[in-house]
Amino acid sequence: SSFEYVKKFEHDDSLLPNTWIVIRLDGKCFHKFADDHNFTKPNDLRALKLMNYAAYTVLKEYSDILLSFGQSDEYSFVLRKDSCLYKRRSAKLLTTINSKFSSSYVFYWNKFFEHLPLKYPPCFDGRIVLYPCDENLIDYMKWRQADVHINNLYNTTFWTLILKGQLTPVQAEKRLSGTVSADKNEILFQEFNMNYNNEPEIFKRGTILLRKSLLHNKVNKSIIVDVHDDMLKDKFWKENIYILSVKKSKQNLMYKGPTTEIIEDQLSKYENHLEA
Amino acid sequence: SSFEYVKKFEHDDSLLPNTWIVIRLDGKCFHKFADDHNFTKPNDLRALKLMNYAAYTVLKEYSDILLSFGQSDEYSFVLRKDSCLYKRRSAKLLTTINSKFSSSYVFYWNKFFEHLPLKYPPCFDGRIVLYPCDENLIDYMKWRQADVHINNLYNTTFWTLILKGQLTPVQAEKRLSGTVSADKNEILFQEFNMNYNNEPEIFKRGTILLRKSLLHNKVNKSIIVDVHDDMLKDKFWKENIYILSVKKSKQNLMYKGPTTEIIEDQLSKYENHLEA
Amino acid sequence: SSFEYVKKFEHDDSLLPNTWIVIRLDGKCFHKFADDHNFTKPNDLRALKLMNYAAYTVLKEYSDILLSFGQSDEYSFVLRKDSCLYKRRSAKLLTTINSKFSSSYVFYWNKFFEHLPLKYPPCFDGRIVLYPCDENLIDYMKWRQADVHINNLYNTTFWTLILKGQLTPVQAEKRLSGTVSADKNEILFQEFNMNYNNEPEIFKRGTILLRKSLLHNKVNKSIIVDVHDDMLKDKFWKENIYILSVKKSKQNLMYKGPTTEIIEDQLSKYENHLEA
Amino acid sequence: SSFEYVKKFEHDDSLLPNTWIVIRLDGKCFHKFADDHNFTKPNDLRALKLMNYAAYTVLKEYSDILLSFGQSDEYSFVLRKDSCLYKRRSAKLLTTINSKFSSSYVFYWNKFFEHLPLKYPPCFDGRIVLYPCDENLIDYMKWRQADVHINNLYNTTFWTLILKGQLTPVQAEKRLSGTVSADKNEILFQEFNMNYNNEPEIFKRGTILLRKSLLHNKVNKSIIVDVHDDMLKDKFWKENIYILSVKKSKQNLMYKGPTTEIIEDQLSKYENHLEA
């Protein structure tokens, strides 16, 4: 048609090759969404599990995602630096991953919030950031996880002061003003006999999704696992150095950890396939 | 933290000012999604209504969207050219609108597909395109609507040949090869006594969502209306010239058409607000 | 060769279609360059003529440049909004025009600074800016010319206070601090019997280069003319409305003004062509 | 002024951090420029020296350029990957370096083409390309140098066939059609008793400019040297690994080679400084 010229106004947004692609999604005004659905403070396990499950559906669909990290209302996805998915078109990558995550979040709501109906559809913003070298990418992951630690320690102390300590939010904020990590740990221990270290790892560290192998029915299966390792420690990156490798013949490390719901979900699907 | 430097790798993707912003979403592999959910061919009214409703929730949230057009598995949103929403940051605009549409699509599925469960969460890609002048924008809308006409006439004839004419898809394709619009109209009329002009307008023209005023309980309310006008005719643009106006004091035209479900939805919400 | 993959790291920087393309060049550290070459203060006619001549060589080469404006150490070039020069590749347009201007500036130095050798090669930065509509483009031209007026009135008064009024720069700056245009005009008139309006137009208004027609040897020739009109007045844009027109068959207005050196330069070249 | 809003149409073109920045300039229609100035075929030493000198003036001015390579009518400049020059604004970097090169080329023409006047100012296009890792950057340099080798062997054989072998260009092209490097070497040797390996290195390999140290008057001076090493060999990169290092305290390697005109130019300027 004579109107087709308008397609020429689309622009080429191909990303620089050989660069790590990070897509980070973040819930819009999630504070309100959390309040409207009476999320437990400061961490709601059902909400975190739903975030993880939505991210897991994204990893299932896009094999170029090597690693993923989520906390609070955000999730980051790392695509291999030699990825040619959608010819590295930025909007294509960003929107399909964001849309998949968003629609999964609503689709699986009831799986985690059994008796709490979703009142309205939430929405997540997204952005793509490129990291040229492994060090920058690793620092990005550490940055996001350091953010959990800082926030969770504050929030845990804050809400404990309010819910157990009977302080008002204003008083709690004042109490915490000027404190450092050690002080907060001290408050929790001295005043509430709480050892912050005993907090669930998912609260303290967020969740990492990565691909590993598992021996299942005598066969090595590639699965997606959810773990709560400390990425700020070198140990994680030494053990998992293969994640960032782009060799074709690379093999996933063997998984040695508990069978989580996400892992069970995959094993049972393998079972179903066998039966079918 | 010492990792915060990674935030500097984010880039400024602000859009050129004073330019029409068009966001177009399109279902990914929707052919398969439609088959998996047994959509009526070639048009499934439930599916189209759900698309319209999801788009309507987007227009409710973002007042800078002046005009919207949907057909098949796509929806286009036009933001006013002087919009400063999210400081015209491209990824922010694109992802929040795409995410809202995607999560709404899943959230309202049951409202339109009452007895058909959603099997898995669909996803929609998205892109932003800028149009510098009104003429380019109008041609964009015409381009999308011309696409409906061409596709729908083909699909209607194709599926009629198959479902009523007992042809196989291969035979139907062959039959239609080399035909022009007049031929297809002829096939429908001569062989199946069908007048293509009598097809529902939503099938022939897609759906336009725009903001108009309605006198309701003696008060002028601003509402979002869904219509199926022919944008390829000058008449539409003359009547609706105000849509593209960016004057602060502009007024919406009065709506003079049937009360659709989307309009009823807004009127009843106004009622509820009065009662509450 | 196996290294050719590196070419894929180049990116597509095509500019949005149907948008005015403005390229603005500005001398780097030209204050120092002007001092090192003892430019007359505040305006050096030789320097301004050289800037104009360098810009003229650029207009001769690129017919897609419809309009050009220069002042001080800067020059702006306006390419037609439907230009497909270099397929609207941004770096290609910007660098070839900047390079041509820069090399011409050095090449023609002696033509204007006859007895003053160029001490070192100057350099000019450059940028491309897009303007979606005619109004934005016209406002851009007005912005640049308003800048001349403000600066020149200040500079003229400043240097007069110093060179004729025997003030030091610090004293002159203090004297002018807080003054408005009327005050500066007053100082020039009252204290130095200077009527600012009588300053040469090239100093007050900068230089506009545009294409017009001239009857020469009974034939209409298309030439580039240098004028010093006031673009802040509607009169200029009404008379020259054709400049922004993109019609193929458009005709340049007839030129009715003095024969400048730049015009003479073209007429004599036409003569040479006839003889040869 | 009320027109200042037009400045907001400028866009942020900051380059991704921690990435090698390559700026490549290339003469526009240099084939014609070379013919118009009777450049020796296939290599004109005066022209190549002028290119090198213009590039040298650019390296003198911008200390963030670590390495530079030129051949034929092109020059590439590599900026350190942690460069913050002009806050990594793409157009600023590209245009100032291109303009400096272009104006220097004209300014120093007479230094190399003593009795041949420059007929008109040449111009050079330019582009910026980012390379995320050292390997990509090294491959870029190898790509440009492999290009010299391929082209020079062809051109040398081609023009020898014409100038010494009395072939026409068409005959020479035909003769070389389908030949590989070994064949061309053979032609030169067998038919013209020419050993291609004995061709001047500047013709076979182009020119590399880098920063080294030289002991001069008992003091270590940092200088820019022009060499013709083979970057396709690992030897070059092993010796010069420091070039790509971004350590603050890095030291340039000591230079051990002949005193070229470019080196002499710097030593005499050091002398002049001492005397002054």
Ligand SMILES: Nc1nc2c(ncn2[C@H]2C[C@H](O)[C@@H](COP(=O)(O)OP(=O)(O)OP(=O)(O)O)O2)c(=O)[nH]1
């Ligand atoms: N109670 C509760 N709230 C949560 C939980 N996870 C996230 N949230 C809420 C509280 C946090 O302030 C908020 C996420 O922080 P953000 O900085 O992303 O702010 P928010 O989403 O409100 O605004 P935004 O649109 O992203 O600028 O979401 C949770 O597990 N429990």
Ligand SMILES: Nc1nc2c(ncn2[C@H]2C[C@H](O)[C@@H](COP(=O)(O)OP(=O)(O)OP(=O)(O)O)O2)c(=O)[nH]1
């Ligand atoms: N049966 C049926 N199918 C529909 C309806 N609306 C859309 N579809 C399907 C059939 C169309 O070929 C498809 C949309 O066309 P597209 O060109 O967007 O292709 P598709 O989404 O399959 O692939 P894509 O990922 O967008 O490249 O969606 C409908 O109302 N009924």
Ligand SMILES: Nc1nc2c(ncn2[C@H]2C[C@H](O)[C@@H](COP(=O)(O)OP(=O)(O)OP(=O)(O)O)O2)c(=O)[nH]1
């Ligand atoms: N004496 C004299 N100086 C001039 C003339 N034209 C330009 N200049 C000098 C004085 C101005 O301050 C300077 C241009 O102003 P800019 O704002 O572009 O500053 P400058 O080029 O020094 O720095 P920049 O690298 O552009 O940030 O050039 C002239 O005709 N006579």
Ligand SMILES: Nc1nc2c(ncn2[C@H]2C[C@H](O)[C@@H](COP(=O)(O)OP(=O)(O)OP(=O)(O)O)O2)c(=O)[nH]1
């Ligand atoms: N005779 C001669 N010609 C040279 C020399 N260096 C460069 N040239 C000419 C011949 C080459 O074909 C030309 C450079 O090749 P390019 O591929 O850059 O082509 P050209 O600049 O003509 O076109 P372009 O505007 O870059 O697409 O410059 C030289 O030393 N001697």
Ligand SMILES: O=P(O)(O)OP(=O)(O)OP(=O)(O)O
């Ligand atoms: O945490 P971020 O990166 O989302 O930072 P922000 O302060 O929310 O800013 P924005 O989302 O607008 O980039």
Ligand SMILES: O=P(O)(O)OP(=O)(O)OP(=O)(O)O
């Ligand atoms: O109709 P479009 O614009 O989506 O075109 P396409 O052929 O699907 O291409 P893509 O979605 O990859 O731009």
Ligand SMILES: O=P(O)(O)OP(=O)(O)OP(=O)(O)O
């Ligand atoms: O007058 P401009 O636009 O050159 O503005 P500036 O203050 O010189 O800034 P820059 O040249 O760095 O954009």
Ligand SMILES: O=P(O)(O)OP(=O)(O)OP(=O)(O)O
């Ligand atoms: O050698 P290049 O990169 O300049 O390639 P080209 O074929 O001249 O193309 P262009 O200069 O238009 O990118």
Ligand SMILES: [Mg+2]
């Ligand atoms: Mg945010």
Ligand SMILES: [Mg+2]
């Ligand atoms: Mg949020």
Ligand SMILES: [Mg+2]
């Ligand atoms: Mg958040």
Ligand SMILES: [Mg+2]
């Ligand atoms: Mg598509």
Ligand SMILES: [Mg+2]
């Ligand atoms: Mg689709």
Ligand SMILES: [Mg+2]
């Ligand atoms: Mg579609």
Ligand SMILES: [Mg+2]
């Ligand atoms: Mg500037």
Ligand SMILES: [Mg+2]
């Ligand atoms: Mg300047």
